[in-house]
Amino acid sequence: GDWVIPSPPSSGTWQTFVVKEESVWHKIDKSCPMEYAATITVNPLTALRMLEDFVSLASAGDSLVQNGATSIVGQCVIQLARHRGISTINIIRDRSGSDEARENLKALGADQVFSESQLNVKNVKSLLGELPEPALGFNCVGGNAASLVLKFLREGGTMVTYGGMSKKPITVSTTSFIFKDLELKGFWLQNWLSLGKVKECREMIDYLLGLARDGKLKYETELVPFDEFPVALDKALGKVGRQPKQVITF
């Protein structure tokens, strides 16, 4: 039969059989890898909406800055931005394996990758080289990593918070608002999906899956048979091994 996914995304796909109105299903091109079809409406959709909804970036020549760049959203941001000619400045954690993480992100198209400790300098903008000051920043970490995004932003720039991995709040100086005219906002995909944008959602899914099929949007997933669900859960929670996205097969 056909491959379909619910669009707009809904819960309840973890079912052997389900009958629903035809209108809630979106047919998927089978030439696209199944694991991308299964995950496209989560992290890649978040990345795409955040690129579109906040700041009108020039199609080429602008830049953005993000922390948590190794996350799947972060990886998608790098690739989607690169596809439009937008440069990315990426901030990652200091940890073992950060050199490898840096090379992986550069292979995806990242222009600059810094670990937090590398940004412990007086003027982070001196590290930008030829890149323009970013007008848009994404924060999924909080704490110091959020402050670093703010430091990179140009006057009048916007930082969008979509996660808080460090569990630390965001601290902002008064001058950032008054003299640098920064704006801080939030993004939550569920909110966007609740706006009833059925048509836009399907167009975005096709766009993203097209990029995935053509090898222009990549992120690591691991297909796991249902029988190995407990192991997949441990991996997803970081208890075992690395943490590629776990996709259960039936």
Next chain:
Amino acid sequence: GDWVIPSPPSSGTWQTFVVKEESVWHKIDKSCPMEYAATITVNPLTALRMLEDFVSLASAGDSLVQNGATSIVGQCVIQLARHRGISTINIIRDRSGSDEARENLKALGADQVFSESQLNVKNVKSLLGELPEPALGFNCVGGNAASLVLKFLREGGTMVTYGGMSKKPITVSTTSFIFKDLELKGFWLQNWLSLGKVKECREMIDYLLGLARDGKLKYETELVPFDEFPVALDKALGKVGRQPKQVITF
């Protein structure tokens, strides 16, 4: 002769004689008290622009929250909001004389006045009574007083920072952005004035001076002869007595 003030506001009015293009002067109705004409383009203009530029408040039935409510901007916000049927929730410092400050603000039209310690409760919104949750907040203090403004805001609300009297930064939780969808922005009058809004500026001056003339916009000023400039300076800096706005007369 006529009374004039430079519009848009410019520096260099501290002069006995000055010759400039007629176009930079705005003629003032002499029935308006001189001390208001001299100060109208500073704090009252800030209050008016902040009310207009960020959130479309319903002409009646909406509310806003602000800290630093005893400042002249704060007093103007209360009166301009009241004039439009917008309720105000006002946060003041804990200090001797705060009861008197509360009564003064209520006399200007404040709906609710809380000292910071009164807001040390689990759910500040339980204190709103019949007032709607505010969609707009003004922060000129930072630190805990800014967090209190954020706590009062309704989902999707906006906090505008225009000062940092406590010299402490603003701390924001990740959930405020993602799940409460708050926006944080800044306001600086100098920036607005640099946008070349000559006509709007004159209309606002006339509007505000009209309110002042009719007794609908009040704030305390003290007229000081030029000879007493050193005392005026000490008062303005808070070294002597209370701190009404010092207006020098020649």
